[in-house]
Each structure stands twice: as structure tokens, then as C-alpha cells.
Amino acid sequence: MVRAPCCEKMGLKKGPWTPEEDQVLISYIQRNGHGNWRALPKQAGLLRCGKSCRLRWINYLRPDIKRGNFSREEEETIIKLHEMLGNRWSAIAARLPGRTDNEIKNVWHTHLKKRLKQNQVTLATAATNNKSFDLDSSEPTIPPLLESLVHSPTSPQPSSSEISSVTDVSMSTQNGEANNVEIKSEDMEYSKESFPLIDESFWSDDSVFLPTEYSSNSSGFSGFNVDAQTQDAVAPMADDVQEWPSDGLSLVDNGMDFWYDLFIRAGGAEELPDF
DNA sequence: AAAGGGTACAACCGCACAACG
DNA sequence: ACGTTGTGCGGTTGTACCCTT
Incomplete structure (x- = not known):
């Protein structure tokens, strides 16, 4: 089965969301909820695909999203959970209220991975066989x-x-x-x-x-x-x-x-x- | 001040899977 | 059992912003 990506449909907008689009989406979901993401943009009058609307809502517009920098505690939690779960960002996000999988994924790639790599030598030394960790691996460490x-x-x-x-x-x-x-x-x-x-x-x-x-x-x-x-x-x-x-x-x-x-x-x- | 490179983050893409007819 | 649809997830990309030279 071959399915064309939904955003390939003509006339659907891609790229960054405008404040106006955000407001339309927020207002619609507050009034009607989001039972069917595919039908939502049409009903709300947005020139976006349902997938884009869902992502925008979940990762940015949801009222319970916690904005701002990650605390030290949150970063340590991510590191621990990544050790156990690997790149299962949604599972990690489930443990961090107000944080999204996308946000955690970004923080991992931009901050935490680098920080851990700095400690890699120490950890590898502790290992009896001197094998090093692969922090890029999607598998648990x-x-x-x-x-x-x-x-x-x-x-x-x-x-x-x-x-x-x-x-x-x-x-x-x-x-x-x-x-x-x-x-x-x-x-x-x-x-x-x-x-x-x-x-x-x-x-x-x-x-x-x-x-x-x-x-x-x-x-x-x-x-x-x-x-x-x-x-x-x-x-x-x-x-x-x-x-x-x-x-x-x-x-x-x-x-x-x-x-x-x-x-x-x-x-x-x-x-x-x-x- | 301008250019170039690096970084951070929002958004997109493709795949997998469950639900349903 | 099979095809279709909707949703969720992880990987990747695009771009705005920041920093250095």
C-alpha cells in the first residue's frame, strides 16, 4: 500500500506557524476538542494538514506545556531514563510532566549528549573491558x-x-x-x-x-x-x-x-x- | 559591521501499528 | 483475512539566532 503524505495535498501550508494560525487552532480545540485530527483543519478553517495541527498542538500550544529551560533535575532524569529506555522519547516524556518528546529529543541532542560524551572517558575507564558507550545508539546503554x-x-x-x-x-x-x-x-x-x-x-x-x-x-x-x-x-x-x-x-x-x-x-x- | 560557522528548536517525513469496516 | 484510515513515534531537516573572527 502506498500512501501519499498528507501534506502533499495541494494548497496546504507548510513551515512555521503564524500567531493567527495558532489562535485559530487553540480556539477551535477549546470549543470542540480534537476528536479527528484529519478533519480538524478543514473544520477549523486552517490550510494545514491534520498531522501538522496535531504536532503544533502537542508540542507547542497545549496548555499544560512547561516552557523554559530544563532544570538540572529534569536533565538528570532524562539521562537516567535514556540509560534505561534508549531513544524512546515518548516514554521519557511521560515521566516529565509538561515536557514533550520533541523537546526532550532536542535537549538530548543539543546538550545532554555532549555533556555525557565529556564523561565518557571516565565511564569507559570504569568498564573492565574498556569498551565505550555509544551515545548515538538508539538502544538503552x-x-x-x-x-x-x-x-x-x-x-x-x-x-x-x-x-x-x-x-x-x-x-x-x-x-x-x-x-x-x-x-x-x-x-x-x-x-x-x-x-x-x-x-x-x-x-x-x-x-x-x-x-x-x-x-x-x-x-x-x-x-x-x-x-x-x-x-x-x-x-x-x-x-x-x-x-x-x-x-x-x-x-x-x-x-x-x-x-x-x-x-x-x-x-x-x-x-x-x-x- | 559583515561574514561564516555553530547551535537550538520548531516542524516535517516516513514508518509502524491499532482500529475499523 | 485484508484494505483503509487515523494516530503516534523517532529520525531528520530547515531556519532563526548567536557567537566568533
Whole structure:
């Protein structure tokens, strides 16, 4: 099926919006709402395509839009969320009231990526294998992080009492080696013994599967694998989705919520960390 | 003051997907 | 099951503005 872009229709205006057009759009939506974006411009008397109207409203004219510079806290939140979610700007925007995905995307490309690249050397040094982060990648940066954090199989394994928080996740692999993975976060402080040990019935046969995202079609989690032999983190595939076992844990719609939900249901936290 | 380069941000484009007939 | 439509999303582009020379 080939569909011509809506804005190719003759007579439809493109480019920057004028204050007059803004006012027409605002007035119309205030009166009638925006049930059908395609029909809206015609009904409102705008020479724009519905897509353009929708974008203008969502990214600029919506009354709950927060204008102005991003605070330090907002920037830190974006960085953290980008680590977990990758370039899923709408998911990140959902965590930042009043900010749009477009705005966050722009801030990332113009400010935060540069700032993080300045810190890249430090982070890469911390990584045991000296692999660097790819800040241009659309994938979450957790796989390389974990790659640096997975202990050597020959390292002494901590006893349960040595696990200081649920940010220490004990995992088993097919060959029975318990490899301890620390997922560090200053914002995650939970009690010891609260995180459940996940046995090999959960993880995949040849590698440890770390879910980062629950598929919206309810088919399972997507994520990445840690190779059982080499301890390398394997980049997630687009269709890397595995079934979640029927262990009673709820399924939520993104990676961060997944971890928090897992922690909380394990009894480790009273409430969600404040984002 | 003018030119050139860099930056920030608004807007567009194309694709994916769900809903519906 | 299939085609069509509407919407949402991420990537990319265009341009106004700012800074440096």
C-alpha cells in the first residue's frame, strides 16, 4: 500500500506557524476538542494538514506545556531514563510532566549528549573491558553498563548476607554458576534479602536474559542477554522477546517500571522512587 | 559591521501499528 | 483475512539566532 503524505495535498501550508494560525487552532480545540485530527483543519478553517495541527498542538500550544529551560533535575532524569529506555522519547516524556518528546529529543541532542560524551572517558575507564558507550545508539546503554559490571566467573560469590541491596541481583546460568550482577542506582535503596533469587528456570538456556521492556502486545519481555560463557552482554535484537514465566509478577509497560515493580513485589520498597 | 560557522528548536517525513469496516 | 484510515513515534531537516573572527 502506498500512501501519499498528507501534506502533499495541494494548497496546504507548510513551515512555521503564524500567531493567527495558532489562535485559530487553540480556539477551535477549546470549543470542540480534537476528536479527528484529519478533519480538524478543514473544520477549523486552517490550510494545514491534520498531522501538522496535531504536532503544533502537542508540542507547542497545549496548555499544560512547561516552557523554559530544563532544570538540572529534569536533565538528570532524562539521562537516567535514556540509560534505561534508549531513544524512546515518548516514554521519557511521560515521566516529565509538561515536557514533550520533541523537546526532550532536542535537549538530548543539543546538550545532554555532549555533556555525557565529556564523561565518557571516565565511564569507559570504569568498564573492565574498556569498551565505550555509544551515545548515538538508539538502544538503552544498560547492556554495556552491565558488561562492565558482571563479575568474573572466578570471583568469589557473595553470600546472601553480603548482598547489600536489591540492586545486587543474583542470577543463575545453565551451568549452575551464580553470577552476581550489580545494577547500581543512587535512587534505588532497598532492604537486603528483599530481592528474590531467580533460578535457571527463568533465564534462557545459553545466556542470562535481562528484560528491559515489556512488549505492548503482551507477548513477553524484550531485553538483552549476558552470554553464560563469555559474560559479554549481547546487544538486544528488535524481536528479542521471551515469554515471562507465570510467577505472579505483574507485567508493566516499560523497563524501568519492570524493575521497580519487581523490586516492590519482592517486598523491598514501600513506594516508588520519586522521578 | 559583515561574514561564516555553530547551535537550538520548531516542524516535517516516513514508518509502524491499532482500529475499523 | 485484508484494505483503509487515523494516530503516534523517532529520525531528520530547515531556519532563526548567536557567537566568533
